[in-house]
Amino acid sequence: xxxxxxxxxxxxxxxxxxxxxxxxxxxxxxxxxxxxxxxxxxxxxxxxxxxxxxxxxxxxxxxxxxxxxxxxxxxxxxxxxxxxxxxxxxxxxxxxxxxxxxxxxxxxxxxxxxxxxxxxxxxxxxxxxxxxxxxxxxxxxxxxxxxxxxxxxxxxxxxxxxxxxxxxxxxxxxxxxxxxxxxxxxxxxxxxxxxxxxxxxxxxxxxxxxxxxxxxxxxxxxxxxxxxxxxxxxxxxxxxxxxxxxxxxxxxxxxxxxxxxxxxxxxxxxxxxxxxxxxxxxxxxxxxxxxxxxxxxx
Amino acid sequence: xxxxxxxxxxxxxxxxxxxxxxxxxxxxxxxxxxxxxxxxxxxxxxxxxxxxxxxxxxxxxxxxxxxxxxxxxxxxxxxxxxxxxxxxxxxxxxxxxxxxxxxxxxxxxxxxxxxxxxxxxxxxxxxxxxxxxxxxxxxxxxxxxxxxxxxxxxxxxxxxxxxxxxxxxxxxxxxxxxxxxxxxxxxxxxxxxxxxxxxxxxxxxxxxxxxxxxxxxxxxxxxxxxxxxxxxxxxxxxxxxxxxxxxxxxxxxxxxxxxxxxxxxxxxxxxxxxxxxxxxxxxxxxxxxxxxxxxxxxxxxxxxxxxxxxxxxxxxxxxxxxxxxxxxxxxxxxxxxxxxxxxxxxxxxxxxxxxxxxxxxxxxxxxxxxxxxxxxxxxxxxxxxxxxxxxxxxxxxxxxxxxxxxxxxxx
Numbered sequence: 001x002x003x004x005x006x007x008x009x010x011x012x013x014x015x016x017x018x019x020x021x022x023x024x025x026x027x028x029x030x031x032x033x034x035x036x037x038x039x040x041x042x043x044x045x046x047x048x049x050x051x052x053x054x055x056x057x058x059x060x061x062x063x064x065x066x067x068x069x070x071x072x073x074x075x076x077x078x079x080x081x082x083x084x085x086x087x088x089x090x091x092x093x094x095x096x097x098x099x100x101x102x103x104x105x106x107x108x109x110x111x112x113x114x115x116x117x118x119x120x121x122x123x124x125x126x127x128x129x130x131x132x133x134x135x136x137x138x139x140x141x142x143x144x145x146x147x148x149x150x151x152x153x154x155x156x157x158x159x160x161x162x163x164x165x166x167x168x169x170x171x172x173x174x175x176x177x178x179x180x181x182x183x184x185x186x187x188x189x190x191x192x193x194x195x196x197x198x199x200x201x202x203x204x205x206x207x208x209x210x211x212x213x214x215x216x217x218x219x220x221x222x223x224x225x226x227x228x229x230x231x232x233x234x235x236x237x238x239x240x241x242x243x244x245x246x247x248x249x250x251x252x253x254x255x256x257x258x259x260x261x262x263x264x265x266x267x268x269x270x271x272x273x274x275x276x277x278x279x280x281x282x283x284x285x286x287x288x289x290x291x292x293x294x295x296x297x298x
Numbered sequence: 299x300x301x302x303x304x305x306x307x308x309x310x311x312x313x314x315x316x317x318x319x320x321x322x323x324x325x326x327x328x329x330x331x332x333x334x335x336x337x338x339x340x341x342x343x344x345x346x347x348x349x350x351x352x353x354x355x356x357x358x359x360x361x362x363x364x365x366x367x368x369x370x371x372x373x374x375x376x377x378x379x380x381x382x383x384x385x386x387x388x389x390x391x392x393x394x395x396x397x398x399x400x401x402x403x404x405x406x407x408x409x410x411x412x413x414x415x416x417x418x419x420x421x422x423x424x425x426x427x428x429x430x431x432x433x434x435x436x437x438x439x440x441x442x443x444x445x446x447x448x449x450x451x452x453x454x455x456x457x458x459x460x461x462x463x464x465x466x467x468x469x470x471x472x473x474x475x476x477x478x479x480x481x482x483x484x485x486x487x488x489x490x491x492x493x494x495x496x497x498x499x500x501x502x503x504x505x506x507x508x509x510x511x512x513x514x515x516x517x518x519x520x521x522x523x524x525x526x527x528x529x530x531x532x533x534x535x536x537x538x539x540x541x542x543x544x545x546x547x548x549x550x551x552x553x554x555x556x557x558x559x560x561x562x563x564x565x566x567x568x569x570x571x572x573x574x575x576x577x578x579x580x581x582x583x584x585x586x587x588x589x590x591x592x593x594x595x596x597x598x599x600x601x602x603x604x605x606x607x608x609x610x611x612x613x614x615x616x617x618x619x620x621x622x623x624x625x626x627x628x629x630x631x632x633x634x635x636x637x638x639x640x641x642x643x644x645x646x647x648x649x650x651x652x653x654x655x656x657x658x659x660x661x662x663x664x665x666x667x668x669x670x671x672x673x674x675x676x677x678x679x680x681x682x683x684x685x686x687x688x689x690x691x692x693x694x695x696x697x698x699x700x701x702x703x704x705x706x707x708x709x
Contacts, residue, residue: 053537085540097401097527101394117537119394123528125344133661141657145650152646186596189658189666193603193673196654200607203647204614211639235610235617238563242556242613243606249552250599255537255544257334258599265603 010230013277014222014285020278024167031174040177043091043184044120046127050095053118053256054107055087061111066090069106073099083256087117094121118257134188138169141192145199149206156287157206164280165198165272172268176260186261194268197243201236201276208232209281221288225281233277240273303698307691311573318576321584328587330372331388332594332668335542337535338370338388339396343525345381353523358383364400364514383525393532399514401527406516407477408450411470416453421446425516427509436509438516440498450498455491478515545598552602556609564616566706570691571612574683578608581679586672596669604676607651611684614647615640616707619692623704629696637689644684648677 013020044051063080066088070078079091095103100119108114142162149158169191176183208228216224247269250262333340343361345354358375361383365373374386390396406419424441442450453474461469468487476484486500503509557575560568582601586593618640622632652674659670695701 055536097394097397101398104394115534115536116394116532117534119530119532121527121530123344123526126342126529137657137661140661141654144653144657148650148653185666189596189662189669192654192658193600193669196651196673199650199654200610200647203650204643207643207646231621232617235613238559238613238617239606239610241559242609243603245555245559246549246552246602246606249548249555250545250602253544253548253551254599255541255595257537257541258545258595261596261599265599 010226010233012226013229014225014282017278017282017285020282024275024279027171027174028167031170031177034174034177038177038180040173040183041180042127043182044122045185046130046183048094048122048124048127050092050100050122051118051120052090052092052100052104052116053083053087054090054114054116055085056112056114058112059086061088063088065111066107069110070103072106073103075103085256087256089256094123097121130185130188134191137188137192138195141195142166145195149203153206153210156284157210160280160284160287161199161202161206163283164202164275165195167275167279168194168198168268168271171271172264175267176264181260181263184260186258187264190261190264190268193265194272197269198272198275201239201272202280204235205229205232205276205281206284209284221285225285229277229281236273236277240269243269299700300698303694304700307694307698307700310691310694314573314577314580318580321580325583325587329583330590330592331538331542332592332597333386333388333531333538334533334595335538335593336388337393337533337538338386338390339393340387340529340531341385341397341400341527342378342529343383343385343400344528345523345525347523349381349523354381354383357523357525360517361385361400368396368399370396382528389535391535393534397527397530397532401530409475409477410453410457411473411475416474417442417446417449421449422516425513427503427506427513429506435501436503436506437499437501438503438509438513440500440516441496442498447494451491451493454488455493457488458491476516483515484512541595545595545602549598549602553605556605560609560612564613564707566695566701567612567616567619567692570688570695571609571616573691574612574688575605575608577687578605578679578683581683582672582676585675585679589671589675591671592668593672594668596666597672600669600672601676604673604680607648607677608680608683610647611640611644611680612688614643615684615688615692619707623707629702629704629707630693633689633692633696637685637692641685644681648681652677 063082066080067076067078070076070080070090070092075092075095078093081089081091083089100121104116142165145165146155146158146162149161172191172194175181176187205228208231209225212224212228212231219227244266247262247266250258251266254262343357345357349357354377358377362373362375365375365385365387368387368390370387370390372388374384376384378384385400387393387396406422407415408417408421409415421442422440423443423446426439426441427436428439429436457472457474461471463469470487472488473485474488475482476486484500486502492498500512503512553575557572560571562568564571582604591597615636618636619632622635623629627635655670655674655677659667659674662670701707
């Protein structure tokens with residue numbers, strides 16, 4: 001039989017909240033700058049256009065060869081990328097089916113046989129709709145989350161959690177802007193999943209704060225929050241690790257088409273774990289000024 | 299140690315792992331693969347200009363007709379919104395050829411050599427290929443509606459009378475070109491005045507297939523409103539197969555990493571978590587197969603991600619368990635307390651994620667929907683396994699008194 005003391009030690013997350021705010025604000029400012037200066041690298045899903053993903057049977061065909069063929073069709077300004085598995089992805093302005101056929105024939109005649117892995121064409125309407133649907137999804141999801149958390153917890157929890165999830169969504173967007181990774185339709189799914197994950201993570205901590213507040217004796221609000229975060233810290237880290245294992249595996253071993261999706265999720269999930277601890281909880285603390293006063297008097 | 303309980307534990311774990319191994323083949327067979335995994339074509343068509351519901355249904359019927367000729371096993375042709383049609387052709391061998399066929403906007407016109415339009419697609423009732431039993435010639439038989447019959451009779455009579463053949467030499471001005479989208483599809487020469495609604499035949503095909511292809515194009519010429527392809531995605535079979543292999547490898551490594559981690563960090567409960575992960579995967583894939591859901595690439599990603607959620611439920615429970623043990627509770631009491639406290643945490647956390655998945659389902663299209671479905675099923679199954687199975691296994695383990703050292707519970 002052991003005697004174990006009640007643990008109140010651990011990291012003082014709330015006391016260091018100015019540091020977390022500084023980190024988050026710096027990231028947000030960098031993100032905003034990048035968004036204004038570089039913008040997002042929208043793929044054809046958003047911009048409209050055509051995409052051809054081919055893999056030549058013989059090796060050694062490079063983007064230069066392909067560009068030369070494309071220039072015969074006035075498409076020399078297209079984006080041509082060689083993928084890690086030896087394929088070539090060509091993104092052009094929107095091409096009609098006939099022209100696509102001509103381009104494909106020319107490629108085969110001049111550069112040899114190939115396997116057509118993917119071919120896409122997206123009209124400009126689709127991109128506008130995607131953007132609208134994405135923003136709508138973000139707004140609806142946020143409102144529903146606020147309602148649910150307000151019912152189950154309280155309104156101030158909801159606001160802190162929503163700010164944290166918007167923070168995570170923004171960090172993922174900023175990351176894609178800064179490093180100019182392509183944003184396609186799966187990016188919207190990634191953002192919404194990040195939201196789902198981030199809020200999940202935050203709720204686990206808030207749930208503990210709520211529980212600890214019920215059993216609270218004389219501790220200050222700051223101590224209650226700190227204890228709650230520290231008590232759930234192992235869980236927060238282990239869960240994010242488990243998810244990161246899967247995402248890194250998908251990123252490294254998965255196919256070309258899921259790479260950006262996994263990357264967005266990876267950034268968002270890590271940000272989600274950070275924001276639950278360092279953004280959501282301190283923000284909620286800020287929203288409770290009357291409690292600060294009480295704590296100081298006591 | 300109570301051997302009965304130990305035996306029960308091992309039996310249940312063995313059953314689950316055994317079932318998982320046995321289920322691999324049936325699951326492989328019953329899970330439908332999406333376009334991105336199987337290869338195939340997805341096309342979104344939009345009517346140009348205003349279109350009524352009836353006209354849209356008519357276009358859908360025509361598209362179905364065209365698609366049927368491609369011999370695709372499970373094509374999807376459905377109305378989308380006010381003026382759109384979504385067509386999905388999984389497993390089609392030559393995607394580009396398929397798009398050429400369905401994408402034909404098919405404005406059919408019959409023109410004389412001077413460029414006058416004498417008939418349009420609206421006048422044509424049917425076109426069928428055939429083989430003349432007497433001459434052995436392949437042909438396409440045209441049937442006009444009453445108005446078309448009348449017009450066709452007039453124009454053929456006029457052409458024959460106006461340009462008589464001199465010494466049996468053909469006069470090219472008797473040709474009536476049939477144009478599809480302003481491209482000449484056929485240019486048959488009018489041999490004689492054709493005055494009955496049954497009688498027009500175009501001959502000169504080398505085989506029945508060629509006649510068939512032309513007949514299909516002529517039949518579908520009667521699109522009430524022109525349509526355009528606003529979105530097209532094709533995935534070749536190689537890429538699909540490659541994606542399956544790659545996501546499988548990624549999945550196996552990701553899962554293996556999680557399992558090793560859980561084992562090292564949580565020890566005995568870690569083993570239970572790993573067995574519950576296997577059960578969880580069985581449930582999710584089984585439900586997906588039962589719902590006849592289509593597995594897409596984002597769907598696989600959603601599944602793997604929800605594995606993270608499943609582990610999370612276990613982690614929340616075990617962390618609670620550790621705390622309760624540290625607070626000096628007995629193993630059995632710690633398990634009870636851990637579960638009752640962890641339940642609402644898991645519930646609230648997962649409901650919020652479900653809300654995001656539900657929104658994604660309602661606003662997303664195609665593969666994104668598939669992702670939302672697998673993610674939702676994953677979240678629900680993870681709650682179910684954590685609350686029922688993990689709990690049962692932990693309690694039985696405690697009752698068996700096989701492992702009593704709190705250290706082996708990670709405390």
